[in-house]
Amino acid sequence: MRTKRFILGAAVVAIVVAAGCENHMTAKRQEAEQRWATSRAEMVTNMARHSYERGDFARARDQLDPIVRSSAPYAPAYVLLARLSVDQGKLDEARTYARIATTMDGAAAEAWYVLGTVEQTLGDRQAALNAFAKAAGEEPRNPMYTLAEAEMFVAIGEVEAAASSLGAACDQMPGSAEVHAAYGDILSRLGQYEEAVGRYRVALRLNPDNATPKERLAVALFRSGAYAEAESILAGLESTEPDFASGWICQMRADCHLALRRTEGARALYQRRAKAAPEAVLPRLGLARCAILDGRLPEALQHL
Numbered sequence: 001m002r003t004k005r006f007i008l009g010a011a012v013v014a015i016v017v018a019a020g021c022e023n024h025m026t027a028k029r030q031e032a033e034q035r036w037a038t039s040r041a042e043m044v045t046n047m048a049r050h051s052y053e054r055g056d057f058a059r060a061r062d063q064l065d066p067i068v069r070s071s072a073p074y075a076p077a078y079v080l081l082a083r084l085s086v087d088q089g090k091l092d093e094a095r096t097y098a099r100i101a102t103t104m105d106g107a108a109a110e111a112w113y114v115l116g117t118v119e120q121t122l123g124d125r126q127a128a129l130n131a132f133a134k135a136a137g138e139e140p141r142n143p144m145y146t147l148a149e150a151e152m153f154v155a156i157g158e159v160e161a162a163a164s165s166l167g168a169a170c171d172q173m174p175g176s177a178e179v180h181a182a183y184g185d186i187l188s189r190l191g192q193y194e195e196a197v198g199r200y201r202v203a204l205r206l207n208p209d210n211a212t213p214k215e216r217l218a219v220a221l222f223r224s225g226a227y228a229e230a231e232s233i234l235a236g237l238e239s240t241e242p243d244f245a246s247g248w249i250c251q252m253r254a255d256c257h258l259a260l261r262r263t264e265g266a267r268a269l270y271q272r273r274a275k276a277a278p279e280a281v282l283p284r285l286g287l288a289r290c291a292i293l294d295g296r297l298p299e300a301l302q303h304l
Contacts, residue, residue, distance in 0.1 A: 041067050041074035049080055057084055075105035082114045086121070094118045102134075109138035113145055116152075125156050136165075143169070143176045150182060154189075162186050170199070177206035181213045188216065193224035211237065222252060231256035250276075254286050263290045
């Protein structure tokens with residue numbers, strides 16, 4: 001009797017063990033199938049991305065269709081589909097694909113960014129801001145996402161929030177010239193010109209070949225009353241950017257000279273500006289102010 005009970009117990013154990021092995025093998029097989037599906041989706045998406053970058057949108061979409069039909073949970077494929085839809089003007093479709101991507105992988109910053117660009121294009125600024133904020137939160141050291149978030153803060157009128165976001169980004173990305181420059185732009189917008197000057201200086205140290213922060217630095221210096229340095233920078237820009245010679249740079253240089261009571265230099269620049277733009281009012285006013293400072297009232301009246 002004891003022998004029978006032993007045999008029965010052994011049989012039960014064998015059945016349990018066999019079931020466990022079968023479950024284990026099934027799980028392993030499913031994991032292997034999932035890894036293969038992901039690898040295949042990655043390979044197909046890379047091929048489609050190459051087609052997309054060559055401008056062959058039709059081929060890229062054909063290459064991605066099997067992933068869509070199989071419902072493979074591979075977020076980058078749907079991000080690329082969203083980009084394709086945007087380029088083909090199918091914005092509602094692009095939004096759908098981008099949302100699918102964020103659902104598949106909530107940590108995919110690129111998916112949130114693409115969704116934000118679609119929402120922005122469709123005019124839903126708040127939804128765009130939320131998406132950009134998610135992208136920036138997932139990859140806080142990627143300037144593209146932070147700058148997009150700051151841009152949307154400004155678009156909805158929350159300039160202080162943009163300043164706070166970019167200030168934190170400068171601490172996280174001290175080597176990003178574009179982030180420092182963008183923070184300088186926001187500070188200038190808030191009228192904090194001296195603080196903006198500091199950010200523009202950092203941006204220029206990081207990327208001295210970029211003329212844009214240099215132009216903005218000169219303007220911030222002018223607004224903060226540092227006319228001599230502003231004029232010096234503007235003079236350098238005028239020599240390297242000849243297209244601006246008769247434009248705003250020339251006008252601001254003249255204003256700097258006038259503020260410093262260098263009427264001779266100011267007059268020469270105002271005259272050049274007046275010659276280039278005969279209908280412009282500001283050069284005439286500048287010439288009148290120069291004449292007033294020199295005590296030549298009749299000449300001032302002629303300009304007015």
